[in-house]
Amino acid sequence: MAEVEHIDEIKQYIVAKLGNEQYGIDIAYVDNIVRMQKITRVPKTQPYFLGVINLRGEIIPVMSMRRKLDLEDKEVSNATRIIIIKPEQNALLGLLVDEVREVVTLTEEDVEKVTYENGREDTNFYVTGIGKYKDTLISLINVNGIISD
Amino acid sequence: MDLSQYLEIFIDETKEHLQSLNDQVLIMEQDPDNVDTVNEIFRAAHSLKGMAGTMGFKRMQRLTHDLENVFSEIRNGKMSVTPDIVDIVFKCLDALEGYLANIQESADEGTEDNEEIIHLLNDVLNGMDESGNRPEAKTETTEPEEKPEQAEAAVSDEDKRKFLTLPIADFEKNAMKEALENGMNVYGVTVYIQETCILKAARAFLVFKGIEPLGEVIKSEPSVQDIEDERFDFDFSMFIISEKPLEQIQKVISNVSEIKEVYIEAFSPDQGKTDTKKEAAKEETVAESKQENPKEALSTETKKTTAEAKKKPVVNRSVRVDIEKLDDLMNLVSELIIAKNGLVSASENEEHAQTTQFNEQIEYLERITTNLHESVMKVRMVPIESVVNRFPRMIRDLSKKLNKEMELIMTGEETELDRTVIDEIGDPLMHMLRNAADHGLESTLDRIRVGKPQVGTIRLNAYQDGNNVTIEVSDDGAGINVEKVKASAIQKGNITEEQAEMMSDKEAIDLLFQPAFSTAEKVSDISGRGVGLDVVKSKIEGLGGDVEVNSVLGEGTTFIVRLPLTLAIIQALMVEIQNEKYAIPLNSIVTLEDIPCTDVKLVQNKEVINLRGTVIPLVRLDEILDFEPREEEPENLIVVIVKKGDKQAGLVIDNLIGQQEIVIKPLGKYIYIHKMFSGATILGDGDVALIIDANTLV
Numbered sequence: 124m125a126e127v128e129h130i131d132e133i134k135q136y137i138v139a140k141l142g143n144e145q146y147g148i149d150i151a152y153v154d155n156i157v158r159m160q161k162i163t164r165v166p167k168t169q170p171y172f173l174g175v176i177n178l179r180g181e182i183i184p185v186m187s188m189r190r191k192l193d194l195e196d197k198e199v200s201n202a203t204r205i206i207i208i209k210p211e212q213n214a215l216l217g218l219l220v221d222e223v224r225e226v227v228t229l230t231e232e233d234v235e236k237v238t239y240e241n242g243r244e245d246t247n248f249y250v251t252g253i254g255k256y257k258d259t260l261i262s263l264i265n266v267n268g269i270i271s272d
Numbered sequence: 273m274d275l276s277q278y279l280e281i282f283i284d285e286t287k288e289h290l291q292s293l294n295d296q297v298l299i300m301e302q303d304p305d306n307v308d309t310v311n312e313i314f315r316a317a318h319s320l321k322g323m324a325g326t327m328g329f330k331r332m333q334r335l336t337h338d339l340e341n342v343f344s345e346i347r348n349g350k351m352s353v354t355p356d357i358v359d360i361v362f363k364c365l366d367a368l369e370g371y372l373a374n375i376q377e378s379a380d381e382g383t384e385d386n387e388e389i390i391h392l393l394n395d396v397l398n399g400m401d402e403s404g405n406r407p408e409a410k411t412e413t414t415e416p417e418e419k420p421e422q423a424e425a426a427v428s429d430e431d432k433r434k435f436l437t438l439p440i441a442d443f444e445k446n447a448m449k450e451a452l453e454n455g456m457n458v459y460g461v462t463v464y465i466q467e468t469c470i471l472k473a474a475r476a477f478l479v480f481k482g483i484e485p486l487g488e489v490i491k492s493e494p495s496v497q498d499i500e501d502e503r504f505d506f507d508f509s510m511f512i513i514s515e516k517p518l519e520q521i522q523k524v525i526s527n528v529s530e531i532k533e534v535y536i537e538a539f540s541p542d543q544g545k546t547d548t549k550k551e552a553a554k555e556e557t558v559a560e561s562k563q564e565n566p567k568e569a570l571s572t573e574t575k576k577t578t579a580e581a582k583k584k585p586v587v588n589r590s591v592r593v594d595i596e597k598l599d600d601l602m603n604l605v606s607e608l609i610i611a612k613n614g615l616v617s618a619s620e621n622e623e624h625a626q627t628t629q630f631n632e633q634i635e636y637l638e639r640i641t642t643n644l645h646e647s648v649m650k651v652r653m654v655p656i657e658s659v660v661n662r663f664p665r666m667i668r669d670l671s672k673k674l675n676k677e678m679e680l681i682m683t684g685e686e687t688e689l690d691r692t693v694i695d696e697i698g699d700p701l702m703h704m705l706r707n708a709a710d711h712g713l714e715s716t717l718d719r720i721r722v723g724k725p726q727v728g729t730i731r732l733n734a735y736q737d738g739n740n741v742t743i744e745v746s747d748d749g750a751g752i753n754v755e756k757v758k759a760s761a762i763q764k765g766n767i768t769e770e771q772a773e774m775m776s777d778k779e780a781i782d783l784l785f786q787p788a789f790s791t792a793e794k795v796s797d798i799s800g801r802g803v804g805l806d807v808v809k810s811k812i813e814g815l816g817g818d819v820e821v822n823s824v825l826g827e828g829t830t831f832i833v834r835l836p837l838t839l840a841i842i843q844a845l846m847v848e849i850q851n852e853k854y855a856i857p858l859n860s861i862v863t864l865e866d867i868p869c870t871d872v873k874l875v876q877n878k879e880v881i882n883l884r885g886t887v888i889p890l891v892r893l894d895e896i897l898d899f900e901p902r903e904e905e906p907e908n909l910i911v912v913i914v915k916k917g918d919k920q921a922g923l924v925i926d927n928l929i930g931q932q933e934i935v936i937k938p939l940g941k942y943i944y945i946h947k948m949f950s951g952a953t954i955l956g957d958g959d960v961a962l963i964i965d966a967n968t969l970v
Contacts, residue, residue, distance in 0.1 A: 163952070167898065182952050184942055187945075
């Protein structure tokens with residue numbers, strides 16, 4: 124059983140960039156990464172939802188990570204990607220990010236847990252911890268947090 | 273013994289029998305002297321007992337056994353039908369439904385013995401028969417169609433060895449000869465199954481399975497396939513090649529339960545019908561051990577005539593298909609339609625593809641996909657009968673409970689709906705019927721006072737209307753008292769008095785559909801008035817339908833439910849608003865109009881148009897869909913007139929694209945969807961377009 128525990132300590136993250144900040148998404152949740160494509164606007168929905176896309180015949184909502192994290196909108200560039208994640212509810216969701224960098228492996232020692240005192244309202248709720256990788260910091264996204272409201 | 277493969281059949285057939293029992297007992301209650309009904313009830317009860325016994329559901333068998341006894345007495349005229357008996361019988365049927373529900377869930381009947389009901393049934397029997405005759409003993413002797421044993425004995429063994437008369441093909445003859453030369457035995461066998469046996473095919477299957485390790489069946493009559501499909505009477509014959517002695521095979525066959533008789537003897541291919549010296553083994557022990565089945569001794573004569581009558585399968589050939597498989601098929605059809613739409617739009621865009629042949633092929637493909645879609649849809653269609661047939665019984669019970677006289681008249685039960693809709697529509701309909709019975713209809717006294725017929729009438733009428741199915745539930749009761757509804761809403765704080773003043777009757781009635789709204793002066797356990805109507809509404813809307821109420825004070829109330837025929841694929845009008853495409857389902861569209869801007873008038877600060885004498889409010893879709901306002905108004909407006917019930921509205925759009933068959937897809941989780949959108953669809957070019965639910969805009 125020692126081996127199993129060992130595996131639990133190591134997690135891989137997809138690193139995405141929003142402006143100068145780096146965000147990590149647990150690779151276990153990531154289904155796919157696609158280039159920017161036409162997003163159909165859905166009127167009257169939550170402001171951080173850009174709309175829906177057609178991914179191989181399935182309609183998937185796309186959320187702007189910038190809007191979700193209260194950042195300014197940025198123009199779509201060649202590097203813009205939609206990370207398709209599959210949270211535990213098993214339905215797909217797209218996250219629009221500026222750029223996808225790399226996959227990193229972090230052990231438990233590399234991660235500093237974030238504790239919440241201000242409660243749910245804080246945008247920090249969307250971040251579970253800060254990962255240290257080489258000499259950069261990566262905010263680790265709480266996938267179930269961003270879909271829960 | 274593995275009976276699981278028959279469980280499904282058992283469940284289906286039990287349901288049918290219980291339904292027919294319910295129906296027939298209702299008829300019996302009205303017309304206690306109807307002999308046909310009593311016979312029908314007896315048959316259904318008897319079949320139920322046999323089936324439950326075969327499947328090993330002992331408690332169920334016991335209960336049906338006692339039920340059967342009661343009916344047997346009624347049938348023989350030794351007992352008359354009283355309301356008490358009917359009540360007990362209904363209780364018993366409910367208990368049986370309870371068993372069935374358990375079986376459906378866990379393949380086990382559960383542990384409820386229903387002693388009380390059995391007790392009641394026995395009281396009924398004993399009350400009628402003080403001399404203490406055991407009811408079981410009676411049923412066995414009171415079978416009128418039971419012919420005396422002698423009749424059977426009169427038929428010679430010769431005739432019963434049907435294998436002797438089987439035609440034998442040359443190759444079969446050769447196989448037999450060869451087997452004999454190799455020191456094997458050839459046996460001719462005829463097996464008779466008890467007439468009371470319900471799962472004949474299962475029994476026959478067990479016979480074949482038993483023989484399999486002992487030898488080879490070289491011919492059977494009817495064919496194995498026919499036997500499996502239950503296309504045989506109560507006997508079948510076969511030839512077996514085996515090394516084993518005759519007794520062993522005979523033992524194996526007669527060990528299968530519900531086998532009445534087995535005739536087996538060594539057979540030589542040259543044997544004619546005259547050769548009777550061979551020893552015929554008659555197997556009676558099984559039959560003796562099965563005495564509890566009273567109907568077993570049908571005469572052979574009857575058997576023969578029915579055998580001829582039953583040669584051809586009476587029912588249409590059908591296959592039971594798992595609904596999931598149909599869903600898969602439906603999904604594939606949807607994909608195909610999307611792919612076809614892609615081809616169509618490609619052919620429109622690219623000039624080089626504009627050859628006649630290419631277009632012809634695309635039209636061909638279009639035709640096929642549309643037909644394919646229709647066929648798959650049809651497979652999924654189920655008559656609403658399967659939902660509504662339990663309502664007469666429910667109304668009867670309500671009538672007793674509420675002490676009101678009422679009757680239910682149902683029409684259009686054959687109207688078909690998609691299976692997924694059928695599964696969901698039962699509860700809302702039941703709720704509306706209960707409302708009608710409890711609150712719609714006045715008490716019998718009140719009805720007499722206002723000069724209405726003493727018996728209240730509830731109608732359930734279903735019919736197809738274009739791409740929709742309409743179900744109307746109406747009563748001839750007091751109607752909805754609008755003032756009372758308003759007063760109650762004010763009291764609850766749902767609306768203010770000023771709002772109440774302004775409200776039309778229709779708007780007031782719509783208040784009934786608000787969550788937890790009840791005007792019940794007296795809340796009964798059947799339903800509080802209005803309670804749950806919000807659930808009815810949301811359920812029906814969840815199915816893509818809508819519900820409407822018409823009520824005339826003093827004359828009655830009608831609930832009108834409209835449901836889409838199909839859920840997945842619809843015809844829609846594609847429109848453009850600024851640069852975005854939207855789909856509007858065709859079934860809610862009345863007409864398309866070109867209206868000069870000057871014709872738009874303002875009434876109470878709302879834009880309306882006067883279309884051939886009807887004033888129709890305009891809905892600016894660009895405003896509703898949060899577009900930036902246009903800089904200048906065009907001279908003419910393109911208006912799509914949509915309807916919901918008898919209300920209309922005009923949706924203003926920028927451009928018409930055309931009619932298209934679209935596949936409705938859900939918009940995914942997480943994202944909030946305004947109720948004006950009923951879903952989305954994928955267009956030929958791969959883009960997504962939202963579907964506007966026009967009902968929410970009227």
